[in-house]
Amino acid sequence: MIDGEVLENIRRHIEVINDTSGLNFQLLCAGEPGISAVKVAKTMFSGPIYACAALVGRNDNLSAEKVGMYGESLVLYATKLGLGTCWVAGTYDANSISPKVEEGEKVWSVITLGYATEKTPLRQKMIRAGIRKSDRRLEQFLESETAYEELPAWVQKGIEAILLGPSAVNRQPVNIVYSDGNVCARLRRTDYELVYVDLGIAKKQFMAAACDQGVDGTFEWGDGGRFIQLVGNLE
Ligand SMILES: Cc1cc2nc3c(=O)[nH]c(=O)nc-3n(C[C@H](O)[C@H](O)[C@H](O)COP(=O)(O)O)c2cc1C
Secondary structure: OOOHHHHHHHHHHHHHHHHHHOOOOEEEEOOOOOOOOOOEOOOOOOOOOOEEEEEEEEOOHHHHHHHHHHHHHHHHHHHHOOOEEEEEOOOEOHHHOOOOOOOOEEEEEEEEEEOOOOOOOHHHHHHHHHHHOOOOOHHHHEEEOOOHHHOOHHHHHHHHHHHHOOOHHHOOOEEEEEEOOEEEEEEOOOOOOOHHHHHHHHHHHHHHHHHHOOOOEEEOOOOOOEEEEOOOOOO
């Protein structure tokens, strides 16, 4: 089971997210030990899932992007608390959870919360390696006249973090446009339902990595949204 204090921290983090964003994220916990909070396809998980967050929000592109941005913020926070997480939008039983969904809203995805087994079982290892085979090369994420190696370190690290981060079925749809010291996040494809969720996730991954490099900033919402620095210099 997950420690009560850890769960309380997650609950508070979700409250702040909802107050800030207008989203309707909800923490769902398993009732008893050995029982999962959500039923997921066995191919991807081993062991019980103690809790999950249901990512509920309105059914439009901006809400989808916010689901990605704030969902990934929850993932990074949970990871810091020592939990294992996974985005699951498709391969779970929707009837096994009952979050409150208002009119005009939908459950975009769930994020599972628990502890990963010490060793990844062979089956899951092989499935993951198969999915990650479609990884793009770092240079393929960049649209710029500047070569990847010539970029400032914070932009390189930001792109690396997008590559390492999750996207739905590993489609990796977000490119980084770099020109005259400015950064934008651009969708190179928009042909699937979760593409704006993936845009929000990629922006959050970039922001977290840039921040680690001492460049604190945030993206404007939307496809092509610019990275706005809050403090520090570009170079
Ligand atoms: C929005 C979103 C939805 C996802 N839905 C599922 C899903 O339904 N089932 C699943 O097993 N994995 C799902 N994933 C996990 C991705 O397949 C996985 O994160 C990606 O392929 C990269 O693998 P990694 O995160 O293990 O490195 C989802 C990821 C995202 C970002």
